[in-house]
Amino acid sequence: xxxxxxxxxxxxxxxxxxxxxxxxxxxxxxxxxxxxxxxxxxxxxxxxxxxxxxxxxxxxxxxxxxxxxxxxxxxxxxxxxxxxxxxxxxxxxxxxxxxxxxxxxxxxxxxxxxxxxxxxxxxxxxxxxxxxxxxxxxxxxxxxxxxxxxxxxxxxxxxxxxxxxxxxxxxxxxxxxxxxxxxxxxxxxxxxxxxxxxxxxxxxxxxxxxxxxxxxxxxxxxxxxxxxxxxxxxxxxxxxxxxxxxxxxxxxxxxxxxxxxxxxxxxxxxxxxxxxxxxxxxxxxxxxxxxxxxxxxxxxxxxxxxxxxxxxxxxxxxxxxxxxxxxxxxxxxxxxxx
Amino acid sequence: xxxxxxxxxxxxxxxxxxxxxxxxxxxxxxxxxxxxxxxxxxxxxxxxxxxxxxxxxxxxxxxxxxxxxxxxxxxxxxxxxxxxxxxxxxxxxxxxxxxxxxxxxxxxxxxxxxxxxxxxxxxxxxxxxxxxxxxxxxxxxxxxxxxxxxxxxxxxxxxxxxxxxxxxxxxxxxxxxxxxxxxxxxxxxxxxxxxxxxxxxxxxxxxxxxxxxxxxxxxxxxxxxxxxxxxxxxxxxxxxxxxxxxxxxxxxxxxxxxxxxxxxxxxxxxxxxxxxxxxxxxxxxxxxxxxxxxxxxxxxxxxxxxxxxxxxxxxxxxxxxxxxxxxxxxxxxxxxxx
DNA sequence: TGGGTGAACGCAAACGCTTGCGCACGAGAC
DNA sequence: GTCTCGTGCGCAAGCGTTTGCGTTCACCCA
Numbered sequence: 001x002x003x004x005x006x007x008x009x010x011x012x013x014x015x016x017x018x019x020x021x022x023x024x025x026x027x028x029x030x031x032x033x034x035x036x037x038x039x040x041x042x043x044x045x046x047x048x049x050x051x052x053x054x055x056x057x058x059x060x061x062x063x064x065x066x067x068x069x070x071x072x073x074x075x076x077x078x079x080x081x082x083x084x085x086x087x088x089x090x091x092x093x094x095x096x097x098x099x100x101x102x103x104x105x106x107x108x109x110x111x112x113x114x115x116x117x118x119x120x121x122x123x124x125x126x127x128x129x130x131x132x133x134x135x136x137x138x139x140x141x142x143x144x145x146x147x148x149x150x151x152x153x154x155x156x157x158x159x160x161x162x163x164x165x166x167x168x169x170x171x172x173x174x175x176x177x178x179x180x181x182x183x184x185x186x187x188x189x190x191x192x193x194x195x196x197x198x199x200x201x202x203x204x205x206x207x208x209x210x211x212x213x214x215x216x217x218x219x220x221x222x223x224x225x226x227x228x229x230x231x232x233x234x235x236x237x238x239x240x241x242x243x244x245x246x247x248x249x250x251x252x253x254x255x256x257x258x259x260x261x262x263x264x265x266x267x268x269x270x271x272x273x274x275x276x277x278x279x280x281x282x283x284x285x286x287x288x289x290x291x292x293x294x295x296x297x298x299x300x301x302x303x304x305x306x307x308x309x310x311x312x313x314x315x316x317x318x319x320x321x322x323x324x325x326x327x328x329x330x331x332x333x334x335x336x337x338x
Numbered sequence: 339x340x341x342x343x344x345x346x347x348x349x350x351x352x353x354x355x356x357x358x359x360x361x362x363x364x365x366x367x368x369x370x371x372x373x374x375x376x377x378x379x380x381x382x383x384x385x386x387x388x389x390x391x392x393x394x395x396x397x398x399x400x401x402x403x404x405x406x407x408x409x410x411x412x413x414x415x416x417x418x419x420x421x422x423x424x425x426x427x428x429x430x431x432x433x434x435x436x437x438x439x440x441x442x443x444x445x446x447x448x449x450x451x452x453x454x455x456x457x458x459x460x461x462x463x464x465x466x467x468x469x470x471x472x473x474x475x476x477x478x479x480x481x482x483x484x485x486x487x488x489x490x491x492x493x494x495x496x497x498x499x500x501x502x503x504x505x506x507x508x509x510x511x512x513x514x515x516x517x518x519x520x521x522x523x524x525x526x527x528x529x530x531x532x533x534x535x536x537x538x539x540x541x542x543x544x545x546x547x548x549x550x551x552x553x554x555x556x557x558x559x560x561x562x563x564x565x566x567x568x569x570x571x572x573x574x575x576x577x578x579x580x581x582x583x584x585x586x587x588x589x590x591x592x593x594x595x596x597x598x599x600x601x602x603x604x605x606x607x608x609x610x611x612x613x614x615x616x617x618x619x620x621x622x623x624x625x626x627x628x629x630x631x632x633x634x635x636x637x638x639x640x641x642x643x644x645x646x647x648x649x650x651x652x653x654x655x656x657x658x659x660x661x662x663x664x665x666x667x668x669x670x671x672x673x674x675x676x
Numbered sequence: 677t678g679g680g681t682g683a684a685c686g687c688a689a690a691c692g693c694t695t696g697c698g699c700a701c702g703a704g705a706c
Numbered sequence: 707g708t709c710t711c712g713t714g715c716g717c718a719a720g721c722g723t724t725t726g727c728g729t730t731c732a733c734c735c736a
Contacts, residue, residue, distance in 0.1 A: 001452075003692060014716050019694055029714060046451040050391035051692035054721045059388065061431075069417045070631075075408035082407065082434050091449060092432045093399075096420050111429060113384040114339075223620060256620050279617055282561060282594050293408075341722060352686045357724060367684060389722035392691045 002043045010043070011036050022047070061091045062303060063116035065106065067098045067124055071221075071249075072278055073292060077122055077144060080296030088304045090117070097124070107133050118142065118303040121151070122296075125191035140306040142299045146191050147316055152302040154295050154317045158192050161288040162199035162244070164323040165272045168286070169242040170207050173331045174270060177204065178215035178240035180229040180250045196246055196274070215240050219250045226253025227260075234261050241332035242270040248277035248287055255283060255328070266330035276324055284327035295319055340381045348381070349374050360385070399429045400641060401454035403444065405436045405462055409559075409587075410616055411630060415460055415482060418634030426642045428455070435462070445471050456480065456641040459489070460634075463529035478644040480637045484529050485654055490640040492633050492655045496530050499626040500537035500582070502661040503610045506624070507580040508545050511669045512608060515542065516553035516578035518567040518588045534584055534612070553578050557588045564591020565598075572599050579670035580608040586615035586625055593621060593666070604668035614662055622665035633657055 008015040013032060021028045021036040028036075039045075053059045062085050066074050082092050093116055097103040107130045112119055119134060123145035126134070134141055135150045143153040169177055179200045182193030197216070204211050214236055219229035226245060230253065233239065245251035251273030255265055265271045273280060276289030298317050306312060346353045351370060359366045359374040366374075377383075391397045400423050404412045420430050431454055435441040445468045450457055457472060461483035464472070472479055473488045481491040507515055517538045520531030535554070542549050552574055557567035564583060568591065571577065583589035589611030593603055603609045611618060614627030636655050644650060 005692080015693075016695075016717080017715060020715090023694085025695090027714060032714080046448070048392070048692050049452045050388050050397065051721090052694075053388035054386070054392050054723090055692080055694040057721080068413075069407070069420065070410065070413035072408065072410065072413075075406075075410075075413045078432070079407045079434065082432060086434075086440070091453065094416070094420060094430045094432045096417065096424075102424070110384070114387045115429065223616065252617075252620060278561065279590075282590060343722080353723075354687080354725075355685060358685090361724085363725090365684060370684080386722050389691090390724075392693085393722080393724040395691080 002045050003048070004045070007036065007040050007043060007045050011039050059115060059117055060089060061093050061116045062300070063093045063095055063112040063119045064122065065095045065097055065112075065119065065124065066122045067096070069094065069096055073247075073275060074122060076292040077296035077299075080293035080298075081120060081300035082296075084297045084300035084304065088308075090304070090307075110137070113137065117307055120144070120299055120303060123192070140303050140312060141314075142303045144295050144299045146195075150314065152299070152306070152314045152316070154299040154302065154319060156290045156295075156319045156321045158195040159199040159202075161274060161290070161321045162196045163203045164321070165244050165274065165286075165288050166200055166203040167207075168323055168325065169244065169270060169272060169329065170203070170209070172242075172270065172329060174240075174242035175207075175209050176215075176238075176240040176242065176332075177209070178212075178217070178233055178243045180217055180219040180226055180233075180243060180245040180254060182219065182246040182250075183221060193246055200244060219246065219253070221247065221249065223249050223253040223256065226250030227257040228253070230254035230257035234258075234263075240269070242272070242329070245271065245273045248273035248275045248280045248285060251285055251287070251328075252277075252279065252283055255285070265328045267333070270329040270332070272329055280324075281326070286326045286329040287324055288321055289324045290321045291319060339386075340383050341386070342383070345374065345378050345381060345383050349377050397453060397455055398427060399431050399454045400638070401431045401433055401450040401457045402460065403433045403435055403450075403457065403462065404460040405434070407432065407434055411585075411613060412460060414630040415634035415637075418631035418636075419458060419638035420634075422635045422638035422642065426646075428642070428645075448472075448475070451475065455645055458482070458637055458641060461530070478641050478650060479652075480641045482633050482637045484533075488652065490637070490644070490652045490654070492637040492640065492657060494628045494633075494657045494659045496533040497537040497540075499612060499628070499659045500534045501541050502659070503582050503612065503624075503626050504538055504541040505545075506661055506663065507582065507608060507610060507667065508541070508547070510580075510608065510667060512578075512580040513545075513547050514553075514576075514578040514580070514670075515547070516550075516555070516571050516581045518555055518557040518564060518571075518581060518583040518592060520557065520584035520588075521559060531584055538582060557584065557591070559585065559587065561587050561591040561594065564588030565595040566591070568592035568595035572596075572601075578607070580610070580667070583609065583611045586611035586613045586618045586623060589623055589625070589666075590615075590617065590621055593623070603666045605671070608667040608670070610667055618662075619664070624664045624667040625662055626659055627662045628659045629657060 004015045004018050008018045017028055018036050021033040022040060064078060064081060068074055085092050095106060097106040110133060118140040120142040126148060131148055141151040143151040146155050147153045181197050201211055217229045217232050219225045226249060243254055245254055251271050254271055258265055258269060273285050273287040276287045280287050302315055342353045342356050346356045355366055356374050359371040360378060402416060402419060406412055423430050433444060435444040448471060456478040458480040464486060469486050479489045481489040484493050485491045519535050539549055555567045555570050557563045581592055583592055589609050592609055596603055596607060611623050611625040614625045618625050640653055
């Protein structure tokens with residue numbers, strides 16, 4: 001492994017000059033700089049990140065905390081973020097904190113300490129304690145999904161999205177509308193489920209529809225979670241004519257359950273999801289589309305901006321959403337009771 | 339940020355002793371060690387990774403190189419790997435090298451240099467040059483998907499998997515079988531497409547079936563890629579009764595195309611995929627199942643083993659596969675020409 | 677009682693890079 | 707010809723840990 005010393009010797013200059021030349025600092029003549037750059041390339045010199053980090057206090061690394069890597073949604077965001085970070089010369093360090101144990105451990109040990117220059121948190125509703133722990137790092141912080149004090153953030157309007165979806169159902173003539181909610185509102189859950197649930201209720205009220213508690217079922221965040229949720233709905237004596245699902249994956253599970261019970265959408269029941277998952281077009285699901293990759297990219301950019309500016313100014317970027325009407329929603333059958 | 343010096347002062351010992359105590363080195367009395375541990379916890383001391391890395395030459399970081407983060411398949415593998423790495427005290431640094439530009443850049447700049455203790459490459463067919471570049475790092479190397487000199491690896495038997503799938507179709511009575519191949523065999527592509535294609539041909543030959551070139555269509559690795567591929571097949575004057583798709587995502591696209599053309603599987607055409615994607619059960623797709631998360635975990639473990647042993651011994655772990663028969667395959671219609 | 681032994685710990689030199697400061701030198705201004 | 711100033715560069719002191727080696731001290735055995 002060739003070090004800065006060797007490059008310096010070959011170039012006939014001191015290590016300081018090599019350092020300055022390579023980092024683009026002033027105080028080096030163009031001729032020398034050029035020569036050093038060539039020499040470095042020729043020798044395949046690569047700076048020691050540890051040494052550089054020790055000397056400067058910067059790691060050129062961004063920590064990204066995510067509940068699950070293997071969800072399409074998160075993969076997209078990470079992909080978007082990575083592209084921006086890479087372009088800015090930063091590496092991405094991945095931390096998953098899906099289950100409670102991993103999460104507790106992450107915030108206790110805070111393995112990002114001294115490893116990263118900024119932290120990006122994806123779609124996790126942080127407890128005040130967790131947020132504080134991160135704020136204590138004194139690093140630029142980013143958040144995708146909602147807002148929090150001390151964080152730059154990028155997020156959609158969950159309230160509006162929910163309203164778009166539910167109002168769409170109502171406009172089609174539905175009044176018997178169920179919701180498959182996200183995770184149970186636990187302290188460790190995401191905040192979006194709560195917001196969407198409230199917006200769901202509000203939209204019903206605004207249309208003089210009385211919600212029925214038995215039509216508000218929780219759904220674990222997965223296809224099979226959605227399937228089980230729909231199973232429960234179908235087990236009710238009186239069934240809704242439409243369902244709003246917290247996420248497309250839940251909606252897909254609902255569709256599967258429907259099919260297993262010999263029903264289909266939208267003939268027997270209309271279903272609308274949220275996210276516009278890659279597969280949603282495939283299964284012809286009406287949904288609320290949000291740009292996913294772009295959110296990751298935008299959040300990463302906010303952090304980079306802070307890092308290059310050296311300032312700590314938190315920004316909030318709203319993200320547009322859109323109702324995409326596909327084949328899973330239609331007016332209710334006259335003979336809804338089948 | 340409290341450093342080792344402060345812990346040392348408060349404990350009334352030298353930094354050396356603190357270092358030894360915290361790293362579990364011998365030469366520290368149990369009483370002192372205990373005291374230091376408590377003090378470190380109390381002060382929320384966190385070691386400077388840069389400094390430690392500089393002194394030891396180890397980063398406790400593993401680089402993971404992946405073509406795309408947002409594919410379900412890779413997300414799963416990364417998730418599996420992360421869990422193992424985290425448990426062993428390593429962090430995960432993510433590098434995506436999906437398109438040619440990113441890939442070329444990655445192998446030229448080799449940003450992992452001096453940043454990681456080992457490198458894990460996921461499902462990328464490395465050119466000899468690329469593999470050499472990595473070998474030049476003189477670090478433990480891991481590979482998921484196939485084997486390569488100088489790498490520990492974890493992979494399935496693509497040949498066998500393909501044979502299982504195609505033979506299944508033949509056993510059902512199909513003789514007019516098409517293949518939707520993976521990426522065109524480019525230098526930068528994966529090696530699996532080539533292997534599966536060859537195994538496909540061999541299985542046909544072994545059953546005295548003559549392959550038809552017009553029934554071997556390429557498919558870009560995505561749902562819409564599969565859709566376009568099936569469009570091409572359906573445009574042929576003489577059509578196959580069954581299709582083997584390189585991956586489930588391609589198969590799903592094929593199903594979509596089929597439906598768009600007013601056909602369906604398995605009535606008009608049988609379709610079998612590869613991977614057992616999360617969604618495959620949902621769309622009732624017959625496929626070759628491989629454990630995905632487990633492969634990531636196993637590969638990570640191979641690297642950890644090398645790192646703790648300090649030796650450089652490459653191991654190859656074969657991974658079992660299994661044909662999962664679902665509803666997308668059936669015997670051909672008598673009136674295949676519809 | 678003296679010498680040997682091992683445990684517990686401190687000293688100081690790395691590790692490889694960065695950067696404030698100082699020096700030399702040439703170019704201009706007077 | 708002196709003075710000033712700016713440019714280009716080297717010196718050396720960090721940055722926070724680790725670790726080989728040396729020292730101290732208590733203890734044991736001859």
